[in-house]
Amino acid sequence: MNNNSLADTHSVFNQPKPLANYNAFSADEVLQYWLTRFGGSWGAPMLCNFGEGIGGSLLEAGFLANKHLPEFVSHSRFGERIDQVDYHPAYHQLMRHAVQSGHCALPWLESKSGAHVVRGALAFLHSHADPGSGCPLTMTFASVPAIAVQKEVADRWLPKILSRHYDESNKPWYEKQGVTIGMAMTEKQGGSDVRANTTYATPVAAIGPGQLYEIVGHKWFCSAPMCDGFLVLAQVERQLSCFLVPRWREDGSKNPMHIQRLKNKLGNQSNASSEVEFRGAHGWLLGEPGRGIATIIQMVALTRYDCMLGSSALMAQAAKEAIWHTHERQAFGKGLHQQPLMRNVLADLAIEAEAALAISMRIANALDNQDDHHHRALVRSATAIGKYWICKRAVQHTYEAMECVGGVGYVNDNVLSRLYKEAPVNAIWEGSGNVQCLDLLRVLNKEPDTLKALLRELEQAKGQYAQFDERLEQLQVQLGDKGAIEIHARQIMESLALLWQGATLLIYGDPLIADAFVRSRLAPQSHHQYGTLNENIDMQAIIKRFMPKC
Incomplete structure (x- = not known):
């Protein structure tokens, strides 16, 4: 027997190629749809350039930055206190790419309508490479309104915050171009x-x-x-x-x-x-x-919005990975993505991910129109709803996508294990679920116009589906029960989230996704597990819409 045949016991087959070396923006039909829908199409060329890096070298940088973790150095070798955190060069590569592209600065510098929408797409795409580095990017972006409260401080700091220059060195801020x-x-x-x-x-x-x-x-x-x-x-x-x-x-x-x-x-x-x-x-x-609190809440409101974007990105990437993997893998005699039950799961994951992105981009659109009272009130109330719902849903969603990929998805060589471990942080950071519920109740009580704005948004979608209209009537009854409103706050928040997602899809979305969402999420007998869609939903068309166009 040939020694080579003993050493080589099998051939590797029926394993898909990784989703890599692609343009993360041009491959994403769903993101392009919502970018255009909310007036950000002028940013497409910039986002296409940004997406080339995200789907290419930045993917590898994300793996390296999560493998070689930050290290704390308290003192220099000469005993001086330096309080320095050292990072792998890949981390700085990720930060530099984002800062230079306008992740922190674009809406504050760009006067075009849709600037928050374009910046939202940048943040969404950056998370595909590495969600962790999104934390300082988000805080830098969100700090602008809070620092602007104090003019003499803002005059010195904001030009450096908005400079699009990244400088990782540990030296005084006034010696840097960007901070x-x-x-x-x-x-x-x-x-x-x-x-x-x-x-x-x-x-x-x-x-x-x-x-x-x-x-x-x-x-x-x-x-x-x-x-x-x-x-x-x-x-x-x-x-x-x-x-x-x-x-x-x-x-x-x-x-x-x-x-x-x-x-x-x-x-x-x-x-x-x-x-x-x-x-x-x-x-x-x-x-x-x-x-x-009044000062810092201006920062917190925007970081909560970015939690929505970040968790939407986790879900979108998870669904793409699951669809991509199953598309090229055989199981039980035919393509895995052709198996009816797997099709059901994949389509359900895609619906959830698009609904999350839809309301995140709706908030971006509202941020672009804060001169208008309705949009300003919507940001004030609906951000808490999105933060509560999307960030909680991301945990189960990323797990379900990992299950679609199987054991390969569970190991750290695959991005899905990172997405799953990343998912809980956005639900906890900047106020856990109960805090979001109580904040919303406080706002609705102190600022009645915010409730009117929210209900006006939902009522625009009335008259198309009985399931939607009935759920909206039930919500209004719950809101009127002031004696039990706090103990039922999570029930109310869930109803608000589902109705808002449904309304956004019905008003602005693709009819295919809007129909599937209402039928699967707002029907009286709807199920909580993924993969429980009814057979009258066009699952194959939904999967095709979400499949990366590489």
Whole structure:
């Protein structure tokens, strides 16, 4: 017997090629549809160029950034405190590509209608390469309205935030062309209840907005500690206030914001999260003392919106991977994607992913039209709904896609295992599910116009499907039961989310997807597991729409 035949016991066959070396934008028919639908088609050439990198070299960079994790270096070899986080070069490659393309700056610099929609597509595509690096990109983008509260601080910082220049070096912010922004709000004893924070600030010299304060305290979570500045909440004479705290002081010395350790997380591994201590760190007061929540909520509202986008991207990528893999794999005598039950699962995953993207882009569209009262009110109420629903759905969705791929999807060589481990973070970060429910109830109670705007959005879709109309009537009854509204808040949130997704698809979407969504999600006997569509839904057409056009 030939020795070679003993060594080579089998041939590898019936294994699909990886979804790689493709243009992530031009291959995505669904993203292109929603970009055009909400007035962002002018950004298509830029997004096509961006998508070439995302589907090419940036995919490999994403794997490298998640394999070679951030490392904390507290001191230099000469004993100086440097509080530095070292990353693999692939991480900086991802950041540079995104920053230079306008991920953090586009809507603040571009006057064209649809700028938030185009930027939303950029953020969506970037997550396909690496969701973790999206954290500092999101915070840098979202920091602009909060920093703009204080003109003299904004005049110095915003040009660098919006410069489209990425500089990873650990040096004073004023020596850089471009900077990134992080956030430190959460403390051990309070969690989401930031009013329980004990970190405090005292004036260095003069008091009041725009002045330097000295901050002392501890933060249980500080996101992206390699950033150049951080929005921080601290008490000023028991008034919760917002500060911009730089890594370096004005005199060139290291600001005593000491990293204690990096968090060892389930997912989101390419991004560093940390615990920090402020030992007299300098920071500028943004806005009036006691207005800390009102100031930072402008950042939080946008980071919650980006949680919607990020989880939508996880689901879209998961569905694409599942459809791509099953399209080229045989099982039980025919193509796996031709098996009726697998077709059902794949189409259901595609419907869920498109519905998530639809309402995310609807919020982007509303952000582009905030001069209009209706759109402004919609952003105020509907962001919490999208953050609650999409981010929770992403966990089960990415798991189901991984199951479609099978054991290959479970190992870390495949992107699906990363998507699954990444999925929970967006549901927890920037307010967990209960916080979103309570925030929404608070807004609807204090700002009745927001409820009117939300219901007006839903009512535009009435009269097309009995299932939709009946569910909307049930919701209005629930909203009227003020005595039980808090205990039923999750039921209400689920109904709002499903109705809003249905309405968005019915008003703006492809009739094929709108019909399938209403029939499968709003019918009285609808099921919660994926793969439970009725046979009258055109599953093959839905799968074809979502299949990457490579």
